[in-house]
Amino acid sequence: MRRTGVAARVMLCFGLLFLYVPIVSMVVFSFNNSRLVTVWDSAHSPTLRWYSELLSNSQILDAAALSIAVAVLSACGAVVLGTLAGVALARFGGFRGRTLLVGLTTAPLVMPEVITGLSLLLLFVALEQALGWPRGRGMLTITLAHMTFSMAYVTVVVQSRLAGFDESLEEAAMDLGARPLKVFFRITLPLILPALVSGWLLAFTLSWDDVVISQFVAGPGSSTLPMVIFSKVRLGVSPDVNALATLMVLLVSTGIAVASAWLSRQNRLRERDIRMAAATNNLPGA
């Protein structure tokens, strides 16, 4: 037991090193003056040269703006659709078509991206031929595609959050005469709010990160940031991509830190409310 424990811990340290060394090296070399990227130019480094080049590169800035717009829109759409699916799967019991809905919400999680991308593009082309909509491909088609695969992730998050609560609160409100819509907005929604936040963040990240599906469904002239990065790095390393990566790592870690602080605060508040409710009603713990 003890010896396996030590071996496992050593492996854990190596594993974490393996996960973080590439990221750290990207951050370090983003301050390197040399165009060779990985050869450290100690005479002129550290420098912010690549950061200023980044901020004057209109191709990257345009792509970033498109990516943010698509990620925000598709994350909002995915949260709405994923919440509906998650609530139905966790609370509606065995309705007709449940098995099919389970299959449809898990399939996008495991479908290889090249297939999802190809099939969505073929759908958009067929729709344009048949109905004349969506005209051409660009932001709209990318957003629709991203909504479709990220809603599956939101469904899992919402469903597992709801599975953690029994239905007694909703049933109590129902018994007191609240209509289902009111029960949803007053009871269910506040309960699953943390899941909606993490689902939204997950959907945002998935969209912000996607290159394969976007490549299929984006028309000429609309390139998301990952598409621009991908075509740049296929030709080799480029120093401004290091600077971009550093900015993104910084942004993501701040975002995660803020979100997890908020989530743990929410959980603390909820536990306090439950304790207070239990104490005031003189009931055994909720």
Add this chain to the structure above:
Amino acid sequence: MRGGRFTFGRRLVPGIPFLWLVLLFAVPFLIVLKISFSEVRLAIPPYSPLFDGHGGLAVHLHLSNYAFLFTDPLYVRSCLYSLQVAAISTLICLLVGYPMAYAIARSGATARNVLLMLIVLPFWTSFLLRVYAWIGLLKSNGVINNILMSLGLIHQPLVLLQTDFALYIGIVYSYLPFMILPLYSNLEKHDPTLLEAAADLGAHPFAAFRRITLPLSLPGIAAGCLLVFIPAVGEYVIPSLLGRTDQLMIGRVLSDEFFENRDWPVASAVAILILVLLVVPIVLLQRVGRRELGAQR
């Protein structure tokens, strides 16, 4: 949410996401299937219609695309290569990820949360950029070669990039969290008194691990392996950036058929071929995976 009065709402809630997924997931898949049976045309879109205008129901099924996939060795070889790469990567992920998950599950509550955070954090930063980072480490004048040369261990830079080695590193690096998380959520639930009982009865720690921990963690192993194996088979970005140029993985073949050759019917047939390869693992994942996935997120 019971009671017959609210049947309309009860249908609407599952109905909207259901319709969405049918329209944007199931129907597109049927279109791929349909186009895989059509002929390539120099037109926009570049495939022949399956239903002709006059006969209405006269369906032209062209099996030529599939016949082509099995006559040109390129496709079969890419399939086998993809399966091999995915299987070996999954095995490496398991060998590296199991001890990591085990160590996390055995640490104290505070350390456990920090460690889990450290595992998940890279998953939130851009996948593409993390794969890109390995180019800087592995290329001939990259970080690893520079360090080895300055230590005097090698005199010529090693060829690391665009090899199977780089490809395995990239896949293991990207998918390791998918292996660790289901394993962790399984190992964490084990009852430590079982191991204590085994020790009291005189079992060697390794025997206790082999006869108690390992069998109990099989569902976690299955979920983790499938979560790595399935996406690895169709992987496109990692082999394009790090992998060999003389042997393509099947996802890249699909994309090249589509973008380079503009042969939509063959690309669709390749998509169907990938799905056929993955149908067994996907069904298995539906069985074990949903429970394990639901537990961790």
